[in-house]
Structure formats: structure tokens, C-alpha cells
Amino acid sequence: MTNNISLYFHIPFCIKKCDYCAFYSIANQSEEVKQEYFEALLRQIEFFDTNKHIKTVYFGGGTPPILGIERLCALIKAIKEKFVLTDNCEITVEINPKTVDLGALRTLKAAGANRLSVGIQSSCDRILSLIGRIHTFEDAKKCIADARSCGFKNISADIIFALPEQNEEEFKKSVTDIIAMGVDHISAYSLQIEEGTPLYLKRNVLHFPDEDNEEAQYSFLCDILKENGFSHYEISSFAKDGFESRHNLNYWACGEYFGFGAGAHSFYNGKRFSAVANVNEFIEKSYISLFAPTDYEQAEILSQKELDEERIMLGLRTSKGAFIPKKAEETAKRIATLGYGDFENGILALNSKGFRVSNSIIAEILI
Numbered sequence: 475m476t477n478n479i480s481l482y483f484h485i486p487f488c489i490k491k492c493d494y495c496a497f498y499s500i501a502n503q504s505e506e507v508k509q510e511y512f513e514a515l516l517r518q519i520e521f522f523d524t525n526k527h528i529k530t531v532y533f534g535g536g537t538p539p540i541l542g543i544e545r546l547c548a549l550i551k552a553i554k555e556k557f558v559l560t561d562n563c564e565i566t567v568e569i570n571p572k573t574v575d576l577g578a579l580r581t582l583k584a585a586g587a588n589r590l591s592v593g594i595q596s597s598c599d600r601i602l603s604l605i606g607r608i609h610t611f612e613d614a615k616k617c618i619a620d621a622r623s624c625g626f627k628n629i630s631a632d633i634i635f636a637l638p639e640q641n642e643e644e645f646k647k648s649v650t651d652i653i654a655m656g657v658d659h660i661s662a663y664s665l666q667i668e669e670g671t672p673l674y675l676k677r678n679v680l681h682f683p684d685e686d687n688e689e690a691q692y693s694f695l696c697d698i699l700k701e702n703g704f705s706h707y708e709i710s711s712f713a714k715d716g717f718e719s720r721h722n723l724n725y726w727a728c729g730e731y732f733g734f735g736a737g738a739h740s741f742y743n744g745k746r747f748s749a750v751a752n753v754n755e756f757i758e759k760s761y762i763s764l765f766a767p768t769d770y771e772q773a774e775i776l777s778q779k780e781l782d783e784e785r786i787m788l789g790l791r792t793s794k795g796a797f798i799p800k801k802a803e804e805t806a807k808r809i810a811t812l813g814y815g816d817f818e819n820g821i822l823a824l825n826s827k828g829f830r831v832s833n834s835i836i837a838e839i840l841i
């Protein structure tokens with residue numbers, strides 16, 4: 475275990491639910507609930523004692539600005555007052571382009587946020603509207619320009635591929651438009667059609683790309699991002715040199731993190747556990763103790779075998795790779811010979827081709 479830890483804050487509020495969203499987030503919450511939730515997060519910060527230094531803080535959601543910019547800044551202040559932050563502590567805030575203006579971005583920057591993760595998803599307004607996003611591409615461009623003008627040097631954009639009703643040309647244009655915005659990091663996810671979402675109800679009406687098209691879109695993304703100076707450092711993540719998400723790297727390296735808020739996950743004291751995904755219940759239990767809103771007590775301490783397997787599974791998601799046990803070395807050599815990555819000094823590191831079939835590779839290694 476290192477002497478550092480990451481903190482995650484889940485802010486489960488949005489202006490409106492996107493049609494594909496299965497995350498724990500609620501639209502149209504009252505100011506009263508937001509204030510109570512904010513106070514519950516402050517209580518959790520107060521309860522949380524650690525000698526470890528905080529190396530990253532991540533506000534995710536949901537849409538964190540919907541909690542209120544002043545409240546977000548007050549949380550950052552409380553974190554800085556309570557804990558020791560590493561010199562270059564990465565503080566990320568997820569934003570939706572429609573939910574922040576120049577003033578809000580300035581306030582966040584002044585409070586100490588130094589990285590933004592912007593949900594852009596596509597440059598095509600027709601598609602954005604089709605999947606229920608509340609912003610246009612023009613909103614996204616303005617948001618990035620505003621963020622740069624108030625000093626944000628580390629900006630990530632989310633892209634969704636395998637979207638419905640989009641031809642190849644439109645998809646390629648969307649990716650090149652987003653690259654042209656000059657962001658430093660891109661996370662690219664294929665659209666998942668989750669049961670219970672409005673998109674699921676429309677799954678037989680809309681036209682979705684088949685598996686081959688989805689694969690072609692992912693290949694295009696990998697190639698064009700590489701051509702534009704991004705390294706493919708994790709299955710879904712691409713970064714310009716030095717702009718890898720340190721928060722996520724900590725997850726993939728099996729580092730410790732504590733999740734604050736309803737539905738937040740933690741890996742702490744050797745246990746993986748999560749908090750109740752219900753704002754009211756979370757607020758109620760936040761008065762009792764740090765762990766009361768979570769299933770910490772029921773969670774088992776991970777065995778060495780489970781930890782080793784997690785290290786392999788998570789490590790193989792990244793270009794750093796994972797140390798492969800002796801019994802799987804022949805498999806790792808074969809995977810490297812087939813061009814899916816490199817196997818050197820006992821470490822198998824997949825490349826973009828390997829990432830595409832990483833599930834099967836991980837399953838083979840873990841047999």
C-alpha cells in the first residue's frame with residue numbers, strides 16, 4: 475500500500491436524464507435536498523480520518539455543477555482544510571457544457587479544480603438531441619474556450635461511439651471535430667443500451683450499428699487519435715503526453731480510494747464496498763458514521779488470490795500491462811506473438827489491437 479489515496483465524490487443530480495443513462499442520478503432535485511446532500515458530504519469528510527496524502531480528487535455524477543458551484547467549491551475547501559494534498563494533486567470536475575458559464579468555471583478554478591471532464595459525446599446536434607443530451611456542439615465549443623480562457627490546462631472530453639442513426643461519415647466528422655477543439659484527453663465509450671432506459675424502449679425503432687461497424691468505429695478512433703498525438707493508455711482512454719487521468723490510473727493500479735456520496739464505490743482497508751444509491755437514505759445515515767451509509771461491514775477483505783486477479787484484470791486494461799503468473803506465461807507469449815501486445819520481463823502489455831479483445835485475453839490468462 476502506498477501512502478497516497480484518491481477521493482471520489484458522487485453528485486447524483488442532473489438537469490434531465492439522458493435517454494441512455496443508467497447511472498445513479500436524479501433530475502430536478504430541489505435546492506433543499508441539494509443543501510442536505512452537501513451537508514451530508516461535509517459530514518463524511520469530517521468523519522474520514524487518514525494519514526495518507528490525497529493524490530487525486532474526482533467529482534463525478536451525475537452532473538456535479540448541479541449541486542451548485544458554491545457548494546462544490548466549499549467541498550474542495552473542506553478537503554483542503556481537513557487533509558494533506560500532494561503537491562500536484564489532481565482535482566477533476568465532470569461537467570455538462572450546458573451547466574457552466576465563464577463565471578462558474580472561474581470560480582471552480584479559483585477554488586482549486588485543475589482538470590475538467592466535459593461530456594461532449596458528439597459534434598452532431600441531431601444525434602445529441604436524439605439521445606436526450608441537453609446541449610449542442612456549439613455549447614461544448616464555448617465551454618472549452620471559456621475553460622481555457624480562465625486557465626484550465628487539463629481538459630478531457632467524453633465521446634460516445636456506436637450511436638444510433640449515424641452513418642460512418644457523420645461519426646468520423648464528429649471525432650475529428652472534437653479532436654479539433656484541442657482537448658488534452660479523450661475517453662471514448664460505446665453506447666450501451668441498458669434495460670429501463672428510454673433508449674431501451676426505442677431499441678427496435680432506431681437503427682444501431684452492428685458489431686462490425688462498432689468495431690470499425692473503435693478502430694478509427696484508435697488510429698486517428700494516435701495520428702493526432704494521443705497515446706492509447708487504457709481501453710477507453712487516450713491522452714496527450716502527461717495528460718493521463720491520474721485518478722483513473724489509481725483505480726487501474728488497484729490503489730486505494732474512498733467514495734463519498736450516494737452510490738459511490740470505495741476500495742479501502744482491503745475491502746471493496748459501495749454506499750447506498752439513494753440520496754435520502756444516504757443523508758439519513760450520514761449522521762451516524764463514515765461507514766453507516768455503506769456496506770463496509772458486510773464486505774469481505776479481498777484475499778490475496780482475488781487481489782492478484784484484480785491486478786491482472788485492471789492492469790491489462792492499461793498500456794502499462796500486468797505481471798503475469800508463471801502458469802500463464804506461455805499464453806502471454808502467444809498473445810504477444812499474435813500481435814496483441816508485448817510480453818517482456820513477465821509483464822504483458824496490450825496494444826490497441828489487444829484492447830479490442832481484452833475480455834477474451836483476460837479470461838485466457840486467468841484460467
Ligand code: SF4
Nearest residue numbers: 488491492495535536
Ligand atoms: S448527464 Fe450524465 S449522469 Fe446525467 S443523465 Fe446524462 S449521462 Fe446520466
